[in-house]
Amino acid sequence: MIAFVILAILALGGGVGVVVARQPVHSALFLIMNILALAIFYILLSAEFLAAAQVIVYAGAIMVLFLFVVTLLTAGKDDAEPQESLQGQRLTAGILAVLAGGGLAVLGVLFPSRSVPFGLPPNFGNLHGMGLNLWNQDFVYLAAVALMLLTAAIGVLVLNRPPREGPKPRVKEGDS
Amino acid sequence: MIPLNWVVALGAALFAIGAVGVLVRKNPLIMFMAAEMMWNAAALVFVTFARSFHDMTGQVMAFIIIGTAAAEVGIGLAIIVSVYHHRHRLDIDEVSELKG
Numbered sequence: 001m002i003a004f005v006i007l008a009i010l011a012l013g014g015g016v017g018v019v020v021a022r023q024p025v026h027s028a029l030f031l032i033m034n035i036l037a038l039a040i041f042y043i044l045l046s047a048e049f050l051a052a053a054q055v056i057v058y059a060g061a062i063m064v065l066f067l068f069v070v071t072l073l074t075a076g077k078d079d080a081e082p083q084e085s086l087q088g089q090r091l092t093a094g095i096l097a098v099l100a101g102g103g104l105a106v107l108g109v110l111f112p113s114r115s116v117p118f119g120l121p122p123n124f125g126n127l128h129g130m131g132l133n134l135w136n137q138d139f140v141y142l143a144a145v146a147l148m149l150l151t152a153a154i155g156v157l158v159l160n161r162p163p164r165e166g167p168k169p170r171v172k173e174g175d176s
Numbered sequence: 177m178i179p180l181n182w183v184v185a186l187g188a189a190l191f192a193i194g195a196v197g198v199l200v201r202k203n204p205l206i207m208f209m210a211a212e213m214m215w216n217a218a219a220l221v222f223v224t225f226a227r228s229f230h231d232m233t234g235q236v237m238a239f240i241i242i243g244t245a246a247a248e249v250g251i252g253l254a255i256i257v258s259v260y261h262h263r264h265r266l267d268i269d270e271v272s273e274l275k276g
Contacts, residue, residue: 038219105188138236
């Protein structure tokens with residue numbers, strides 16, 4: 001229980017920090033804290049492969065990509081948050097989030113899920129067990145993830161392709 | 177042994193915080209990070225129920241979530257960078273009309 005309280009404070013602190021931080025760099029660092037706390041949760045929940053994947057893919061690859069883009073787009077700028085154009089959106093969002101999140105949390109605590117009486121099956125959550133699942137009955141999900149990553153890579157290439165033939169006459173701002 | 181129902185409650189709280197981030201902030205990068213946090217909360221709940229039911233299908237779902245997040249971040253950051261090259265402002269209301 002002590003481990004849960006410490007990790008929950010870390011995760012919630014990271015989450016609140018992402019939302020309230022003024023600069024995107026600080027948001028990214030808070031999100032890394034949140035992700036690492038969740039990785040330790042995965043170890044405690046005996047999902048060792050997912051803990052390693054979380055640290056490598058999320059904290060390693062995804063957040064480094066985020067930090068690159070943040071430094072590319074916001075280097076040397078003082079980003080004040082732009083003026084809110086919708087009246088009362090923050091208040092409404094806060095009220096709705098407290099209602100939804102608090103309600104779901106209370107329901108989750110009050111109605112615990114069914115507990116299984118026997119012990120954990122062998123290879124639960126480690127690399128061997130995940131491999132047995134992913135290459136036997138869940139192979140379609142592995143193939144779907146592979147196809148999705150390939151599609152994303154091709155999509156990024158298409159989004160960033162250079163203009164094909166010479167400089168076209170640019171459409172003026174305002175019309176179209 | 178950590179209390180599983182409290183971990184589910186933590187997942188719900190993280191999801192709500194991420195939703196607030198998406199609704200309140202106007203910097204598209206921070207909105208994107210808050211959306212990542214919502215993915216993470218869902219993955220945490222999947223792993224928790226996998227541990228609760230002693231069934232590894234939930235962990236396979238969390239694996240799919242991690243793969244989807246990687247693909248989504250690649251596409252999303254490419255879109256944000258190309259919008260920034262056109263508009264030179266990091267404000268999500270620049271694209272609220274969905275017009276180039």
